[in-house]
Amino acid sequence: MKVRILISFKESVLDPQGQTVKNALHTLGYHFIKDVRQGKVFEIELDGLSKSEVQKVIPEIADKVLANPIIEKFSWQILKEEEKVR
Amino acid sequence: MKFGVVIFPGSNCDYDTFFVLKDVLRQETVFLWHKDHNLNNVDCVILPGGFSYGDYLRSGAIAKFSPLMQEVGEFAARGGLVFGICNGFQVLLELGLLPGAMLRNKNLKFLCEFVHLRVENVKTRFTHKARPGQILRIPIAHFDGNYFTTPELADELEANNQIVLRYVDEKGEATEEANVNGSVANIAGLINKAGNVMGMMPHPERASEALLGSRDGLVIFNSLIERF
Numbered sequence: 166m167k168v169r170i171l172i173s174f175k176e177s178v179l180d181p182q183g184q185t186v187k188n189a190l191h192t193l194g195y196h197f198i199k200d201v202r203q204g205k206v207f208e209i210e211l212d213g214l215s216k217s218e219v220q221k222v223i224p225e226i227a228d229k230v231l232a233n234p235i236i237e238k239f240s241w242q243i244l245k246e247e248e249k250v251r
Numbered sequence: 252m253k254f255g256v257v258i259f260p261g262s263n264c265d266y267d268t269f270f271v272l273k274d275v276l277r278q279e280t281v282f283l284w285h286k287d288h289n290l291n292n293v294d295c296v297i298l299p300g301g302f303s304y305g306d307y308l309r310s311g312a313i314a315k316f317s318p319l320m321q322e323v324g325e326f327a328a329r330g331g332l333v334f335g336i337c338n339g340f341q342v343l344l345e346l347g348l349l350p351g352a353m354l355r356n357k358n359l360k361f362l363c364e365f366v367h368l369r370v371e372n373v374k375t376r377f378t379h380k381a382r383p384g385q386i387l388r389i390p391i392a393h394f395d396g397n398y399f400t401t402p403e404l405a406d407e408l409e410a411n412n413q414i415v416l417r418y419v420d421e422k423g424e425a426t427e428e429a430n431v432n433g434s435v436a437n438i439a440g441l442i443n444k445a446g447n448v449m450g451m452m453p454h455p456e457r458a459s460e461a462l463l464g465s466r467d468g469l470v471i472f473n474s475l476i477e478r479f
């Protein structure tokens with residue numbers, strides 16, 4: 166099974182990298198872009214776990230290692246077969 | 252006083268710190284390898300500057316899982332002195348030995364320059380040799396030194412006198428401009444509530460000899476060496 170975990174800054178945290186990307190996009194004429202938040206993506210392959218075990222273990226490792234809960238939040242999903250191939 | 256300087260893969264201020272303690276200040280000093288489980292009976296553990304694990308994931312985030320850090324955590328809980336410089340400060344934040352987290356500098360630049368610091372609390376094991384409000388000139392060298400915490404916690408840090416060092420201008424004013432990395436409340440150095448764990452982004456080991464342009468960093472090391 167493969168899961169994708171998205172880590173991003175909490176709304177209360179300023180994201181200067183996202184702001185810089187937004188400013189660059191405005192310079193290129195994409196004035197309709199209201200906001201940009203930059204984050205991290207992890208794709209993790211797991212072996213031998215049931216779905217309910219995965220649902221327990223992913224938030225655990227996201228909280229303990231992948232994200233710093235003081236400044237970041239995370240979301241995650243199990244990837245479908247066709248997404249894996251791409 | 253016996254010091255132990257921890258070496259992580261990617262530490263690069265370990266030898267500078269060792270040199271200042273051992274050769275400039277003539278203190279018994281040993282290196283501590285991050286994979287060991289032995290603190291070698293040191294009185295003070297120093298987590299040096301550098302880029303432990305290449306700053307992968309987040310600065311200090313992987314170093315926190317180094318085997319030796321378990322001992323460092325227990326040592327700190329027993330009241331042992333732990334001092335984190337730059338990346339060492341980031342590791343202490345990731346470990347939760349100090350509160351808060353580091354973000355990228357506000358101008359997205361790696362900053363490598365001398366800054367002015369004001370000593371806000373001289374009643375600590377790390378700063379008692381300084382005069383109240385003394386201005387120190389010590390260099391910084393970091394990408395992620397933009398200290399973040401919630402406004403509530405910042406008030407608490409202030410109330411508990413845990414903010415030990417602030418970025419200030421030459422006159423000692425904590426201005427927006429002097430706050431080079433964008434830290435909450437101009438915070439450059441913090442201490443824990445118990446007073447035995449301190450972290451600071453500037454590098455006192457790079458300001459410990461006249462030849463290097465400043466000896467202001469010695470006030471910190473000398474405070475550690477001489478007890479209250």
